[in-house]
Amino acid sequence: MAAGATFNLILGLIISCILIGVDGDFVGTRQILRFYDTAVSNTADGLMAGDEILEIDGKHVFSDYDITYLMQRNNTGAYHISTSARAATSPIKRTTASTI
Numbered sequence: 001m002a003a004g005a006t007f008n009l010i011l012g013l014i015i016s017c018i019l020i021g022v023d024g025d026f027v028g029t030r031q032i033l034r035f036y037d038t039a040v041s042n043t044a045d046g047l048m049a050g051d052e053i054l055e056i057d058g059k060h061v062f063s064d065y066d067i068t069y070l071m072q073r074n075n076t077g078a079y080h081i082s083t084s085a086r087a088a089t090s091p092i093k094r095t096t097a098s099t100i
Contacts, residue, residue, distance in 0.1 A: 028064030030054070032083075051083035 031052045043049055053061050057080050058072040071079060 015071060030061055030067065047081065047083065048085065051085045053081055053083055055082040056080070 029052075032047065033050055034049050035047075036042060053067060056063060056067065057074060059066075059070055061067055061070065
């Protein structure tokens, strides 16, 4: 009976290692990894792959969850993002399916 529980733990560890090893995108960070070719933010001045997001609309960003939270709470249609590479903010217009 203990062998079954031990096997389940070992199998879970092996599957977790495989999933994490396949693609490191499972762990969120404040750093911009890349832009998709069709991304609107790819054309914004100032944002580049490798930049670390420090502030959105004047509010400090501590984790990747803060990025999602602050962008969802913004109702103005534009974001002012401060990155580690530049002290200036970069306005980014929000687009929706109806404006594309």
